[in-house]
Amino acid sequence: MIDNIKPKEATSIINSLLGGVVPKIGVQHITVGRSEEIAAFVTALEDVKNGHSMAKFWIGDFGSGKSFMLHLLNTVALKQKFVVTNADFTPDNRLYSNDGKGVMLYSAIMDNISIQTKPEGGALPTLLEKWIEQIITKTAEENKVSLTSIRDEQYLDLIQKSIMKTISKITEVGGFDFGTVIMKYYEGYIKDDEQLRRNALKWLKGEYRTKTEAKQELGVREIINDLNYYDMLKNFCKLFVSMGYSGFMINLDEAINLYKISTSVMREKNYEKILTIYNDCFQGKVANLFFNFAGTREFLENERRGLFSYHALKSRLETNKFETLEIRDFAQPVIRLMPLDxxxxxxxxxxxxxxxxxxxxxxxxxxxxxxxxxxxxxxxxxxxxxxxxxxxxxxxxxxxxxxxxxxxxxxxxxxxxEIEISDERPDELSLIDSIEEL
Structure with a gap:
């Protein structure tokens, strides 16, 4: 019998695995053979808690457990009081784009935000309301107003000023509009205006497509787009840490979809974005932020289409030359997932x-x-x-x-x-490999 497993976890595990996908919850109950990787990850989490940032690349063949590993990392990080989220790269979700595919990735990231009490995602409204409650309590104490009275509409302006003051301290790029939208969310929260709250969430999740629509509904000048969404992620990281969370962990899976981008210029722009994230994390330009990328060996090592085709990344991500199959280095940015024996x-x-x-x-x-x-x-x-x-x-x-x-x-x-073996690799990847060989 598995200890401490909940019926909901058991159902999630069986149904997900039968469907060929990783369960969102309960993965800790089926973890085997990854103790060294997890121990190294816990050490890295401690560094991020203490104000550093980190980028890790989890590399393995198809079906080797990359997605499983990311879900396991989620479970561990949630217990360490991190805000965590995950998203998949797809043909429509990329790091860099000039046609909305970057902000589509951002929207997926925001949709899947999780905390320990909401491990299955959708935790952004909960976090916003928790942060607003902290602002309300602090403002009430500073102005010697009771916690009951401070929620009256007569104090709306006072709370909104406190929100904007706090936001301006913790944000850099886009802070004014970010703060204005959170003020609107609070206004909807106090006035029980569900539409206003939905509009504010829509903006924060990057779902407005035109500035005109956002200005009409929220009175803000800008929207979250392909060019500024990364700054918004950093703003949210600072917001979560100001609330008392350890940090913000973002898991990005199916990186092979960046490898499959057909035009070399667009691929390089996406790899350049990875380089920016990598440099920000390891040069101390951001704090309490943890990025995990999961991809195949082709995504990493292919010198025509993979990360190694971008020289600045290749020099940073090459394996420790002293590592062997028996002597591993789990502190380096790239962690290769060996098959289970x-x-x-x-x-x-x-x-x-x-x-x-x-x-x-x-x-x-x-x-x-x-x-x-x-x-x-x-x-x-x-x-x-x-x-x-x-x-x-x-x-x-x-x-x-x-x-x-x-x-x-x-x-x-x-x-x-009656068991039969089949090649599970995507057909289009086999086709790309064949073209590269010609």
Missing amino acids: HNEIFVLLNKLKAIFDFNYKTNIDISDYDIQQFMEEIFNKPGASEFLTPREVIRDFLNILNIIRQNPSVDKNILFG
């Missing part, structure tokens, strides 16, 4: 069997010996050494458990024998 996969499948039984309130007739038989079958299949990933092993195992759960009389050994 067979013992670790056995432990993982045992955990999944226990969670499956807990979730469905059953006791599937699969022993340790059966798990070993399943592993022998799948790892000895043609193509296993080249294409098999932990994701596929997990999905096949859970699919077999589902069949047995619903058809108790089925012969599990026949099911084991």
Whole structure:
């Protein structure tokens, strides 16, 4: 049995893994073989808590556990009182753009903000209201007004001045409009004007597309766009830290989508943005900010399309030349995720069997010996050494458990024998690789 697992976590784990994706919650219950990486990450979190910033690159093959690792980092950071968020790079979400794709990434980042009490995302309104409550309390104390009275509309101007004064202290670029929008959010909060609050959130999440619309609805001159969204992220980081949080951690997955940008100029602009973030973090230009990027070896090492095609990044991200498979350096910016060995996969499948039984309130007739038989079958299949990933092993195992759960009389050994291995790599990546070889 898995200790301290909640029914909601168990359901999330089983449903997500069956769907081939990483569960948003509960990943700590299925973690195996990553203790050194996590220990190094906890050390890095301490540095960020103390005012430093950090950028890490988690590199591994498809299905090697990069996305899982980012979700695990979320769980660890939330317990350390970080505000965390995650977003995927897609053809429409990029770091640099001149057609709205940069601010689309920003909007995804803001949508997925999480805190320990809201680990599944959507925590931005909660954080804003918590910060406003802190401002209200401080203003009431300074002006010797009761906490009940200070919420009356007659004190609205006083609170708004306090908001703007506090914002101006912690922001640099775009602080006036940022503060004005938060004042509008407070006005909606006090007057119970849900539309005004929604408009303020819309601006803060980068969802206004024209300055005219924002001016009409909120009275601000600017909107968050492709050029200034990174400054807004830094403003939010300072806001969260001023509230008492340890820092702001931003996880960006599926970096292979930057590698797949067709024009070299646009790819380089995106890599230049990564360089800016890297330099800001390691040169002390920002505080309490932690970026994690997850991508494949192609994304990192390919000298035509990957990060190594951009010389300034290659010189910063090359592996410690003294590192070997046995002697690892987890303090460097790039952390390569090695495949789980067979013992670790056995432990993982045992955990999944226990969670499956807990979730469905059953006791599937699969022993340790059966798990070993399943592993022998799948790892000895043609193509296993080249294409098999932990994701596929997990999905096949859970699919077999589902069949047995619903058809108790089925012969599990026949099911084991029907396993097939397929290449899970995206077709378009194989095509890019073929073109590069020509």
